[in-house]
Amino acid sequence: MEPEILELESFLPYRLYRLADTVSREFSRIYKERHGLTRPEWRTLSGLGQRGTMTATALGEQSAMHKTKVSRAVAELERRRWLTRTPDENDRRVEHLTLTKTGVAAYREMVPLAKAFERELLARLSEAERAAIVRGVAALEKALEEKT
Amino acid sequence: MEPEILELESFLPYRLYRLADTVSREFSRIYKERHGLTRPEWRTLSGLGQRGTMTATALGEQSAMHKTKVSRAVAELERRRWLTRTPDENDRRVEHLTLTKTGVAAYREMVPLAKAFERELLARLSEAERAAIVRGVAALEKALEEKT
DNA sequence: TTTTGATGGTTACAAATGAAACCAGTTTGG
DNA sequence: CCAAACTGGTTTCATTTGTAACCATCAAAA
Numbered sequence: 001m002e003p004e005i006l007e008l009e010s011f012l013p014y015r016l017y018r019l020a021d022t023v024s025r026e027f028s029r030i031y032k033e034r035h036g037l038t039r040p041e042w043r044t045l046s047g048l049g050q051r052g053t054m055t056a057t058a059l060g061e062q063s064a065m066h067k068t069k070v071s072r073a074v075a076e077l078e079r080r081r082w083l084t085r086t087p088d089e090n091d092r093r094v095e096h097l098t099l100t101k102t103g104v105a106a107y108r109e110m111v112p113l114a115k116a117f118e119r120e121l122l123a124r125l126s127e128a129e130r131a132a133i134v135r136g137v138a139a140l141e142k143a144l145e146e147k148t
Numbered sequence: 149m150e151p152e153i154l155e156l157e158s159f160l161p162y163r164l165y166r167l168a169d170t171v172s173r174e175f176s177r178i179y180k181e182r183h184g185l186t187r188p189e190w191r192t193l194s195g196l197g198q199r200g201t202m203t204a205t206a207l208g209e210q211s212a213m214h215k216t217k218v219s220r221a222v223a224e225l226e227r228r229r230w231l232t233r234t235p236d237e238n239d240r241r242v243e244h245l246t247l248t249k250t251g252v253a254a255y256r257e258m259v260p261l262a263k264a265f266e267r268e269l270l271a272r273l274s275e276a277e278r279a280a281i282v283r284g285v286a287a288l289e290k291a292l293e294e295k296t
Numbered sequence: 297t298t299t300t301g302a303t304g305g306t307t308a309c310a311a312a313t314g315a316a317a318c319c320a321g322t323t324t325g326g
Numbered sequence: 327c328c329a330a331a332c333t334g335g336t337t338t339c340a341t342t343t344g345t346a347a348c349c350a351t352c353a354a355a356a
Binding site for chain 2: 004005006007008009011012013014015016017018019020021022023024026027043046047049050062063064108110111112114115117118121122124125126129131132133134135136137139140141143144146
């Protein structure tokens with residue numbers, strides 16, 4: 001019997017990673033060129049735009065970022081005056097983060113671009129393929145959550 | 149009408165990235181703990197194990213790595229004496245890379261672990277879900293290739 | 297030829313990242 | 327009440343990464 005070989009091109013972890021990397025890299029062009037944002041900064045903007053006000057910890061949970069990434073992204077957005085920090089009344093360790101007018105404006109500008117990007121990506125698939133990717137991703141997400 | 153909001157948790161680029169990141173991180177434990185390899189090093193090992201002999205450029209293409217990553221991974225595997233370089237006869241810029249006995253041994257040891265990882269991941273999905281993820285990923289890959 | 301432009305691969309430098317130490321404040325148990 | 331353990335968040339340091347410049351060689355064109 002022949003020695004075992006792994007075909008990298010068919011190996012799911014590799015394919016997933018490459019796919020995500022390609023998509024993410026292409027999408028990042030939008031917020032990079034437009035506003036010079038990094039991915040953690042974009043996610044922070046996006047999280048706050050979506051939810052209004054959040055703490056750093058909540059941001060990290062929502063957007064799957066390590067707390068150091070959050071900390072740095074928040075610091076940068078604060079430097080740009082895209083967000084402000086408000087100390088929590090009860091717990092002085094906590095800060096509530098909110099977008100400023102400028103931050104909201106940037107968010108509002110980004111949303112349609114993000115949606116268009118996703119739409120155009122999915123438009124290249126058939127209806128059945130779109131259903132497949134959505135279903136498959138959801139299933140894997142669920143499988144990974146449960147694993148712990 | 150309400151201002152447009154983007155739900156990050158449903159945004160495909162984000163979901164893909166997070167999924168790939170989680171899977172890849174979990175899988176990386178295997179080659180990291182086992183041999184202290186980085187991802188580029190693992191991919192290099194995997195590429196050479198699969199194909200026998202390759203040039204650095206070919207490796208980069210097969211495994212979607214930037215040439216600096218390849219260069220560094222190759223240097224490290226060479227340092228460990230897991231691979232050797234053979235200059236090309238006709239083109240002296242080119243080097244052909246081949247795993248040594250030690251390299252092959254490490255590869256042979258990794259393959260079943262990699263396959264088991266993939267199998268166990270997919271085992272948590274139903275048959276239909278497995279088909280969906282495979283089909284969806286393939287469709288997106290194709291869509292992205294064509295885009296250029 | 298000689299020049300010009302690609303190509304395989306490495307290196308240098310700056311930016312992004314992760315792990316762990318850290319600080320301040322808060323909770324818990326004795 | 328106080329020490330120990332924990333939590334939100336920041337900083338430090340080492341490692342990884344990407345970009346661009348670079349060296350050597352090769353191919354094409356003048």
